[in-house]
Amino acid sequence: MATQQSRSAARWMMAPAVVLLLGWMLVPLVMTLYFSFKQYLPLRGGDLGWVGFDNYIRFVTSSAFWPSIQATLLIVGGVLVITVGLGILLALLLDQPMWGQGIVRILVIAPFFVMPTVSALVWKNMFMDPVNGLLAHLWKFFGAQPIEWLSQVSMTSIIIIVSWQWLPFATLILLTAVQSLDTEQMEAAEMDGAPLLSRFWHLVLPHLSRAITVVILIQTIFLLSIFAEIFVTTQGSFGTRTLTYLIFQRVLESQNVGLGSAGGVYAIILANIVAIFLMRIVGKNLDA
């Protein structure tokens, strides 16, 4: 890459990829922005012209807007707490030498390979069904009234389903971090008189901080846009309508592309606010 010639050759060779990626990102973004300033109702008259910021104002003033933001943040927050917490515990457990370690690790990672739609359906029909679900049988076995999971505690149910899907990811990342912990450090702490809990608090947790940061950042990006799990379970009812789902309803159920596009722009802004916020809190862990 030293000579002038090889540098310009490299630029030419990279150009197709760069153009493709840029187009891939820019075209949808520009189209979303374009439609968000239009009154566009495909089944009720089509393109009805420019409307300025009307769509943006209508989207925010709708009674569904703030509850959808709240639902989104609740799901993201709940899943993060559960996956990071249980992920650390599982990673520590899986790090222990035991018989059949390889198989156990594959089993733990397995849920990640199940498609979101499938796993949500499995949970809905096999576990959370109030009549035939395994959980209903369990409740009945103890003589309790089965819970109607998806209608009575819909939010908790969705958080459980999504956490189940993302726990393997968190566990995997945290396990690699746990494995890289220096054993001599742990032994030094043991000789320094630190009991098990102190060793966890003063050594393991700080060591894991970078991995935890990575898990939180990556999961947040994906969790802000969860859709399939809600679509196949509650269809956005019982207070589980997230921002993504609200946009979907505006575009496809109300057939209002302009309003939905304005919602999409809000989603981009929300994602960026959350990202900046997270970077501020945990991003400094990535520097050290």
Next chain:
Amino acid sequence: MGSIRLEQVNKTFGDVTVIPSVDLDIDDGEFVVFVGPSGCGKSTLLRLIAGLEDTTGGRILIDGKDATDTPPAKRGLAMVFQSYALYPHMSVRKNIAFPLRMAKMDKAEQDRRIEQAAAVLNLTDYLDRRPGQLSGGQRQRVAIGRAIVREPAAFLFDEPLSNLDAALRVGMRLEISELHERLKTTMVYVTHDQVEAMTMADKIVVLRAGNIEQVGSPLELYHTPRNLFVAGFIGSPRMNFIEGPEAARYNAHTIGIRPEHIAVSADEGTWSGVVSVSEHLGSDTFFHVHDSGLAESITVRAGGEVGFRHGDRIFMTPREDVLHRFSADGLRLA
């Protein structure tokens, strides 16, 4: 205060016996060095004393009390690890304070001890830095500081200088020796470097395959090695071993003569040979002599100004009063 006694201590990992059986007395205030080639079980033995490994059998007594089943933190020993094992996210001050915090010592006393240790180890200016910002030698001193503040009954060092460069190693060797003079605390030190062992130890324990080959002061080991292994391991460059008719002349299976106990001359001597390589160190010159009919290569030390070259035929005369005689099974003959 800090005497350690091992009684028939043994250790096996699965089917592998690392330490068959070891009896050893370490007196209070002594500087004891475990030395041996890699894989000889010296680190395992130290870890058994520390309590980081459980003994398979035998007893460990610290200050006369049975500590075989005492957890490491309760043994009153402090250890300095080969990798230093500093806590990377804590400042130097917090690293040193960690054992004190764990012991729930009051803050004023903690600070007093940290300041004192930092002063002793020249770390006062670095107390607020992280280990990552320190050089190898400074990290080493932090690790020692973390051990000192606990005021342990004994210090355990596991090859603490092997990650340092040669110049720094000499400096730290002196510092640790000075520290021992000042604190008068028992120190157990593991190394594979016989120079460290010779220069620092009050008592050297030479280990091979988990067995103690010989215990004694550095000069005892140098002058009267008990067997061929110790004779070959202690001293640098290593002792020359000669077998065959020349050894038989001295009624031995093998004779050993150190390079520094052979005189060289250009025209007369007991043995002769051809110089293969001469290493000039300035103060000394080492000749590696071939074709002497005694052994494949004989190493000889001479003064710095002796200037034989490759291919020169030279004559060598051993000092018979410091000649070591060994029997066929490798033991020293009186």
